[in-house]
Structures are given as structure tokens and as C-alpha cells.
Amino acid sequence: MNYVEEILENKDSEEDKFYAIADIIGSKEAESSFNSLKVEEKNIHMIDVLLEEINNGGLDEYFFNTGGKYSQDTINVLKGIKQFELAEILHQASIIYYGDTNEEDKFDMLNEFDEKIYEQVSFEALYKSCLEYLGSYRQKFDE
Numbered sequence: 001m002n003y004v005e006e007i008l009e010n011k012d013s014e015e016d017k018f019y020a021i022a023d024i025i026g027s028k029e030a031e032s033s034f035n036s037l038k039v040e041e042k043n044i045h046m047i048d049v050l051l052e053e054i055n056n057g058g059l060d061e062y063f064f065n066t067g068g069k070y071s072q073d074t075i076n077v078l079k080g081i082k083q084f085e086l087a088e089i090l091h092q093a094s095i096i097y098y099g100d101t102n103e104e105d106k107f108d109m110l111n112e113f114d115e116k117i118y119e120q121v122s123f124e125a126l127y128k129s130c131l132e133y134l135g136s137y138r139q140k141f142d143e
Contacts (some may be wrong), residue, residue, distance in 0.1 A: 002141040004134050008048040011087070014127040021134060022048035041139045044130055046074040058114040060107050063097040086121045089113050
């Protein structure tokens, strides 16, 4: 049984399962590189980085730190797992961040998107979608 199957089989909450898998993927990424991860691991890692930044300071942190360089890929992954609300918020935020708005206004505008995330996004649904996605590829992960 591989690490994804093992975690998916346990009785933890979906949030705990998501973060248990994300921690393993994060460790693999830290030991090697992002490019050494399987596509499915990269996809979960990008969502994990987004969530970490949202919870640690918001979308401004996401864009100003290295996670933002994968924003378009993250949007595509979110759409692929049917998390359209978060994908759209991230898309709109990326337009602001990469646009011509001055730095101070960007901070204010991105903070407004943080509020939208907390009002409109179901994190439980996001965790569930990620776990279902991983479950459909469970055979691809190492023992």
C-alpha cells in the first residue's frame, strides 16, 4: 500500500488527510525539487502552497512569495477538480497582481479577495475534491 492509499483509508477528517498527504509531498519537494514530483503531487503541492499563504497572510503573501509563479497552473488545477469559486477568485487576484496597479493599491485589493475566499469558498469541499482527485490516481504513487 502506498502513502496515498494508506492515508485515504484512515479515519481522519478530510482536512487531516489532505494535510498529511500535503506534508509528505512537501517533504519530497524539499528533498529533491518541484520538478521531481509526479504531476498529481505537483497539483496538490500547488494547492497546499496557496492554502498556506492564504492562512499565513493572504493572497498578497501568495503572490509576493514564490507560490505566485504557479498561479495560472493552480487555477487550472482548481478548475480541474471543480473548485470554480476559488479558481475565479485566484484568477481575478492574478489580474490585479500582474496588472499595472501600484504596489500599495495591490495590497488593499488583494486583501479584499481574502475576504471573498473566506466568505465564498468551502475548504471542506476543497479538501474533499483534492482527496477524490488523489484517489483516482492512487495506483500511481510509490509504495
